[in-house]
Amino acid sequence: MKKYNNNQFIYFEVALPLPFYQTFTYKLSLEKYDKLKNKKLIGRRVLVPFRKSGYTGIITEIHKESFSEIEDYEVKEIEELPDDKPLFTEKELNIAYKISDYYVAPFGLTLYYFIPEGLRWKKKEGKWIKTFPESYIYGVGKIKNDEKLSERQKELVELVSSLGEVSELELIEQGFTKTTINSLVKKGILKRENFIFKKEEKTQLKQKKLEKTVKVKKGIFYYGADEAEKRLKTYTNIIKNLQEEGKSSLLVFPSIAHIKKAYEILSKEINNLYVYHDGISARENVKTWFELQEKEGSVLLTSYSGILIPIKNLSFIVVEEEAADSYKTLRTPKFDVRRAIFEIYKEKKLSLIYSSLVPSVESFYSIEKNIVKPLKENFLNVKYKANIKNYPFDKEFSLKKLIEILKDNKKTLIIANKKAYASFLYCPRCENEILCQNCDVPLKVYKKEKEYLECSICKTKYETITRCPECETPLETVGIGIEKVEEYLKKYFSSISYLHEEKDTNIKLTTTILDKDLTTENFERVINIYPDFFLFVQDFKGREKFFRNILYSYIKAEKEFILFTNQSNDVSIKAFLNKKLEKFYKDELNIREKFNYPPFKRYILLTFEKKNLDINFLNELFKIWIKENKLKNVKYKGIFKGYHSKVKGKERAQLLLIDFKNKQALKILHEKCRKLGIKLIIDVDPVQII
DNA sequence: AGCACGCCGACT
DNA sequence: GTCGGCGTGCTC
Numbered sequence: 001m002k003k004y005n006n007n008q009f010i011y012f013e014v015a016l017p018l019p020f021y022q023t024f025t026y027k028l029s030l031e032k033y034d035k036l037k038n039k040k041l042i043g044r045r046v047l048v049p050f051r052k053s054g055y056t057g058i059i060t061e062i063h064k065e066s067f068s069e070i071e072d073y074e075v076k077e078i079e080e081l082p083d084d085k086p087l088f089t090e091k092e093l094n095i096a097y098k099i100s101d102y103y104v105a106p107f108g109l110t111l112y113y114f115i116p117e118g119l120r121w122k123k124k125e126g127k128w129i130k131t132f133p134e135s136y137i138y139g140v141g142k143i144k145n146d147e148k149l150s151e152r153q154k155e156l157v158e159l160v161s162s163l164g165e166v167s168e169l170e171l172i173e174q175g176f177t178k179t180t181i182n183s184l185v186k187k188g189i190l191k192r193e194n195f196i197f198k199k200e201e202k203t204q205l206k207q208k209k210l211e212k213t214v215k216v217k218k219g220i221f222y223y224g225a226d227e228a229e230k231r232l233k234t235y236t237n238i239i240k241n242l243q244e245e246g247k248s249s250l251l252v253f254p255s256i257a258h259i260k261k262a263y264e265i266l267s268k269e270i271n272n273l274y275v276y277h278d279g280i281s282a283r284e285n286v287k288t289w290f291e292l293q294e295k296e297g298s299v300l301l302t303s304y305s306g307i308l309i310p311i312k313n314l315s316f317i318v319v320e321e322e323a324a325d326s327y328k329t330l331r332t333p334k335f336d337v338r339r340a341i342f343e344i345y346k347e348k349k350l351s352l353i354y355s356s357l358v359p360s361v362e363s364f365y366s367i368e369k370n371i372v373k374p375l376k377e378n379f380l381n382v383k384y385k386a387n388i389k390n391y392p393f394d395k396e397f398s399l400k401k402l403i404e405i406l407k408d409n410k411k412t413l414i415i416a417n418k419k420a421y422a423s424f425l426y427c428p429r430c431e432n433e434i435l436c437q438n439c440d441v442p443l444k445v446y447k448k449e450k451e452y453l454e455c456s457i458c459k460t461k462y463e464t465i466t467r468c469p470e471c472e473t474p475l476e477t478v479g480i481g482i483e484k485v486e487e488y489l490k491k492y493f494s495s496i497s498y499l500h501e502e503k504d505t506n507i508k509l510t511t512t513i514l515d516k517d518l519t520t521e522n523f524e525r526v527i528n529i530y531p532d533f534f535l536f537v538q539d540f541k542g543r544e545k546f547f548r549n550i551l552y553s554y555i556k557a558e559k560e561f562i563l564f565t566n567q568s569n570d571v572s573i574k575a576f577l578n579k580k581l582e583k584f585y586k587d588e589l590n591i592r593e594k595f596n597y598p599p600f601k602r603y604i605l606l607t608f609e610k611k612n613l614d615i616n617f618l619n620e621l622f623k624i625w626i627k628e629n630k631l632k633n634v635k636y637k638g639i640f641k642g643y644h645s646k647v648k649g650k651e652r653a654q655l656l657l658i659d660f661k662n663k664q665a666l667k668i669l670h671e672k673c674r675k676l677g678i679k680l681i682i683d684v685d686p687v688q689i690i
Numbered sequence: 691a692g693c694a695c696g697c698c699g700a701c702t
Numbered sequence: 703g704t705c706g707g708c709g710t711g712c713t714c
Contacts, residue, residue: 013714014714016714018713020713022714023714024714048714049714050713050714051712051713073714075714076714611708675710677709677710
């Protein structure tokens with residue numbers, strides 16, 4: 001082994017946004033290191049060369065001084081340390097590591113996911129592409145009378161003051177030199193800000209005296225039974241108390257819509273309130289990131305990517321709507337925000353609340369097992385204020401009945417449950433459904449804005465057809481989507497709109513109610529049309545979804561609740577009607593235990609994708625993998641053709657591992673598949689199995 | 691992932 | 703001849 005002189009360099013590991021279960025070694029010359037103001041390297045953002053391009057990485061580990069390069073590869077030197085301090089502390093790195101480990105996701109990709117978009121720079125064709133300019137120039141507006149400025153300088157000052165704020169890059173493109181800008185900055189006529197721009201003075205809200213002192217102890221709690229608005233009030237009290245001690249809070253929501261609603265309500269009460277999510281400009285998010293690192297007593301509302309911001313004095317976290325399956329991300333890193341937050345709790349030991357009107361089955365189980373403590377004694381409780389009626393569902397009768405009900409002009413919310421116009425097109429003669437050419441699934445029919453067909457998987461749009469391509473028979477639409485309900489109602493009523501449009505109409509339509517708990521609007525009557533299909537989907541959470549769908553729609557009704565269903569004998573409906581919610585949870589847990597479903601067994605879903613995938617070959621490969629890794633008692637189901645057996649022209653096969661613990665072996669399988677050109681998607685604790 | 695290299699079949 | 707699809711190998 002050839003040794004190099006390593007006295008002049010510091011060596012460290014860098015996590016890069018690449019799909020490998022490894023970090024990469026880079027070095028920095030001591031000469032450059034000595035010039036750094038902040039000597040802390042761990043958690044810091046680095047720009048590194050990689051092959052012919054370059055990536056943004058995070059330093060995760062410093063090598064000992066005795067580290068020496070080996071012949072296998074040449075360690076390259078980093079190009080730049082763009083920030084003046086680390087982006088993450090060691091605690092956040094630990095949390096990200098645990099998340100990536102649990103979900104068998106590459107560490108570098110996991111960490112990269114939590115870096116704000118504005119700081120993810122890439123090198124292409126020798127040039128670093130930055131998401132937005134690094135520095136901005138703006139005028140301060142103080143020019144002393146005796147100040148002598150050149151013509152060019154005067155021009156620059158004029159331009160900047162007319163624009164208010166302009167990126168330095170833009171000024172240089174306009175032909176101004178760095179020296180011109182620098183000299184004016186030195187004189188204090190212009191000001192330069194890196195990343196952060198003119199600080200708008202946030203008007204501080206006048207603080208009313210706190211009604212009562214609400215505090216939460218350290219630990220994990222469950223907060224249920226109250227509706228979303230009341231829950232936000234409770235948090236407001238807790239947050240304000242914490243702010244007086246300089247402590248910060250983090251509120252996590254399952255969607256941007258939730259955050260917006262919560263912000264409307266909380267911003268009237270709370271100072272130092274921040275919002276961070278993908279819908280906000282990259283620049284604004286970067287600013288939020290750096291401010292939260294410094295400011296005491298701040299409050300952050302976020303969804304997924306903001307949970308790892310190293311917020312100063314963080315001591316309180318809320319996971320709102322904890323039952324929302326959208327907390328599980330769809331792309332790599334495939335992780336569950338609820339579990340990620342649990343990892344934060346383990347690392348930081350603070351107060352953590354999981355919250356929902358009624359708990360998820362998993363949360364109920366955790367409460368029973370004493371892992372989570374209910375904040376209130378009666379955590380399972382719904383106010384029964386509206387009368388309940390249910391009618392059987394069939395296409396003809398239900399639509400007629402609907403018209404009859406709506407005739408009295410009461411303010412009504414209709415939950416149509418299905419989007420689009422119809423679920424698919426069907427030929428009554430040859431019994432064919434019109435399928436997507438790439439994915440082999442029926443195409444959804446859209447009609448409202450424009451007539452077209454769309455694949456719900458690959459989103460390919462097709463022109464509408466009216467006759468069967470095989471036999472020319474006129475096609476029929478099957479299923480009642482929200483657009484069909486709307487079309488039908490419009491023949492009889494004019495005051496109709498969608499709930500999200502926030503228009504003032506008597507009849508409102510929506511596809512789903514599960515994410516609308518924060519909708520403050522009240523409805524005299526709520527009609528839920530045929531939520532039954534939740535029960536027919538091959539999904540271990542089907543019944544739970546059905547149950548929640550009914551409960552969430554029910555609580556929006558002030559006086560009358562109407563349910564069109566053919567499942568009125570199901571345990572979930574009976575538990576709801578008999579006001580014994582607990583019955584549903586007990587029953588559902590029994591079923592899950594009996595059928596080896598989560599939370600009793602842990603699942604890992606493996607999805608294999610390739611053009612022309614051979615299932616027999618895959619079976620062979622799987623068995624060899626078990627043998628080679630000496631895996632014992634591997635319980636699994638499969639390999640079966642995926643529920644969507646063809647996606648985007650690729651064949652799919654799936655395999656369900658039950659209570660499988662050896663994550664290392666999974667990495668080996670992933671590597672093996674990659675070499676064979678098979679894409680393996682590892683989904684630990686999938687929220688649905690289809 | 692993303693890119694270079696090399697093999698092979700189709701087509702000017 | 704040569705263009706391009708895709709299987710393979712490699713990345714500090």
